[in-house]
Amino acid sequence: MQTDWSDERLMLAYRAGDADAFTLLYHRHRAPLYRYLVRQCGSAAEADELHQDVWLKVIHARGQYEPLARFPTWLFRIARHRLIDHYRQHARNLLAHCEPAAGADADECEEWIERLPAPSEEMPHVLHERHDTARRISLALAELPPLQREVFLLAEEGRLTLDEIAAATGCGRETTKSRLRYALGKLRKSLQDLL
Amino acid sequence: MSERPKDFPGDPQLSALYREHVRDEPSAAIDERILAAARAAVSAPATAARRGWWQRWRTTLALATTLTLTLTLALLHERLPVDSHREAEVASPRPVAPGVALPSVPRDVAAPAAPLVVTGDAVAGAGAAAAGVTPRSQAREERPAGQRVAQPAGESGQRPADGDTPHRGGSPASARQEAAPASAPAGVKEGNALPAGAAAAPAAASPEQQGAVVGQPPAARQQAKAVAESRADDGRSADDWLEEIRALRREGRHAEAAKRLADFRRAHPDYPLPEEFRQ
Numbered sequence: 411m412q413t414d415w416s417d418e419r420l421m422l423a424y425r426a427g428d429a430d431a432f433t434l435l436y437h438r439h440r441a442p443l444y445r446y447l448v449r450q451c452g453s454a455a456e457a458d459e460l461h462q463d464v465w466l467k468v469i470h471a472r473g474q475y476e477p478l479a480r481f482p483t484w485l486f487r488i489a490r491h492r493l494i495d496h497y498r499q500h501a502r503n504l505l506a507h508c509e510p511a512a513g514a515d516a517d518e519c520e521e522w523i524e525r526l527p528a529p530s531e532e533m534p535h536v537l538h539e540r541h542d543t544a545r546r547i548s549l550a551l552a553e554l555p556p557l558q559r560e561v562f563l564l565a566e567e568g569r570l571t572l573d574e575i576a577a578a579t580g581c582g583r584e585t586t587k588s589r590l591r592y593a594l595g596k597l598r599k600s601l602q603d604l605l
Numbered sequence: 606m607s608e609r610p611k612d613f614p615g616d617p618q619l620s621a622l623y624r625e626h627v628r629d630e631p632s633a634a635i636d637e638r639i640l641a642a643a644r645a646a647v648s649a650p651a652t653a654a655r656r657g658w659w660q661r662w663r664t665t666l667a668l669a670t671t672l673t674l675t676l677t678l679a680l681l682h683e684r685l686p687v688d689s690h691r692e693a694e695v696a697s698p699r700p701v702a703p704g705v706a707l708p709s710v711p712r713d714v715a716a717p718a719a720p721l722v723v724t725g726d727a728v729a730g731a732g733a734a735a736a737g738v739t740p741r742s743q744a745r746e747e748r749p750a751g752q753r754v755a756q757p758a759g760e761s762g763q764r765p766a767d768g769d770t771p772h773r774g775g776s777p778a779s780a781r782q783e784a785a786p787a788s789a790p791a792g793v794k795e796g797n798a799l800p801a802g803a804a805a806a807p808a809a810a811s812p813e814q815q816g817a818v819v820g821q822p823p824a825a826r827q828q829a830k831a832v833a834e835s836r837a838d839d840g841r842s843a844d845d846w847l848e849e850i851r852a853l854r855r856e857g858r859h860a861e862a863a864k865r866l867a868d869f870r871r872a873h874p875d876y877p878l879p880e881e882f883r884q
Contacts, residue, residue: 424647432643436636444631454629461631465639469646544626565615566623572613591614598619605618 417481425472436465439482442567443489449551449563450493460496464489479574486568487578490560543604550600558593561586843869843876850882 412420412434423431443464448457467488475484551559557579564575576586598605846869853862866882 424643427647429644429647432647433640436640436643440636441628441630445627445629448629458631458635462635462639466642469639469643472646543622544628547623547626565613566620587612587614594614594616594619598616601619601622604622 418477421472421475421481422477425475432469435481439485440465442482442569443485446486446489446563446567447493449548449559450556451496452552456496456500460489460492464492467492479577480570482568483570483574483578486564486570490578546601546604547597550597553600554593554596558589558596561589562593562597565590843873846872847879847882 412423412431415423415431415434417435417438420431420435424435440461444457444461447460447464448454451457451460464485468485471488551562554562560579561575564570564578565572568574570578572583572586572590575581575590576583579586581589846865850862850865850869853859853865869876870878
């Protein structure tokens with residue numbers, strides 16, 4: 411059955427014209443990708459648009475798809491590029507902060523937090539609907555430096571390895587590892603009473 | 606899922622907390638739009654392929670059709686000129702001045718009794734048949750001169766069966782003779798067997814062609830006969846011609862002999878006449 415197929419096999423089947431394979435693939439990755447986008451851009455409406463754009467890019471790029479990497483790596487790389495385009499359009503000054511030098515210290519990004527939009531707080535309907543814990547987790551994520559948050563979301567939502575995150579973000583493996591460690595430490599500190 | 610390496614700085618507790626409480630998902634409308642786009646993307650090539658088949662074979666089919674039409678027209682055209690010339694000649698024989706002087710006519714070419722009319726090609730075919738040549742090649746030889754004329758049946762039926770050697774028509778000399786005024790109408794009637802081209806095998810003429818020529822006025826028939834007879838001199842040597850004139854004189858047909866001599870002088874103005882023909 412197709413449900414047992416790997417992501418890469420499903421994508422190859424879709425490239426060959428099997429629309430059902432794409433449906434299965436989409437349902438596997440729709441929620442993680444969407445959460446990654448929502449947490450990164452901070453707006454559900456923008457996340458909807460970005461989510462649709464990313465999947466349309468996947469559809470249009472199916473002819474060039476080769477299973478050289480895991481499908482989530484390919485998918486989240488597309489999503490990240492789309493996010494960068496989004497930043498360029500809506501927050502040009504943020505672009506420089508999102509693409510610092512590979513060896514930059516993650517702690518230097520602390521000041522960027524103040525410039526970033528607070529994702530959840532700006533959406534009252536989200537605040538009302540979410541559980542208190544969820545709100546606190548979102549707040550904790552929003553308070554993370556963008557690069558640390560990105561690494562955390564790629565690891566958590568995309569289930570990417572350090573190497574895959576490093577390849578997707580264009581950073582070294584150790585830098586990625588350092589960012590992830592910082593992110594986990596800050597989150598643990600913010601959500602300590604919930605753990 | 607890929608296997609996490611040992612040095613992966615994960616936090617299982619934090620990860621579980623995150624997954625438990627963060628459950629944002631895209632709306633159903635977005636899901637539907639994306640899935641519809643995915644289905645449309647893979648179904649579009651099928652339509653394109655159907656169109657592509659016709660587009661791929663359209664040029665080939667057009668070329669094949671054009672080639673077939675060209676070949677068909679070429680094959681038809683190969684037969685067409687003979688038929689069209691026949692029809693044109695039957696419908697409008699070449700006009701000849703009334704009472705034209707006609708040269709001598711070979712007598713050894715027997716005019717058929719049965720057929721009523723012969724066309725130019727039929728005449729040519731008959732002559733060719735007598736000479737062992739295919740009618741078509743004979744007709745093509747005659748075509749440049751434009752001398753094919755329908756021959757009235759009644760006239761040809763009255764021609765004597767005996768006569769001179771057959772001759773081929775269509776020479777410039779005979780063309781000149783067509784325009785010459787008639788000096789001896791009797792000459793037309795006497796000894797005027799059909800020329801080689803007009804003598805035999807009128808059976809080759811179709812009934813339509815025969816009917817068309819029968820329907821011509823007598824003047825036209827006369828003209829046609831004159832033109833056909835004028836061909837009789839073509840290819841005839843001067844000595845043969847003079848011998849004919851001698852024979853006419855011996856038979857006492859002096860008027861006809863004089864007329865033939867005049868024709869001879871027109872055809873061969875530089876030929877040195879023997880003493881007996883000088884006046």
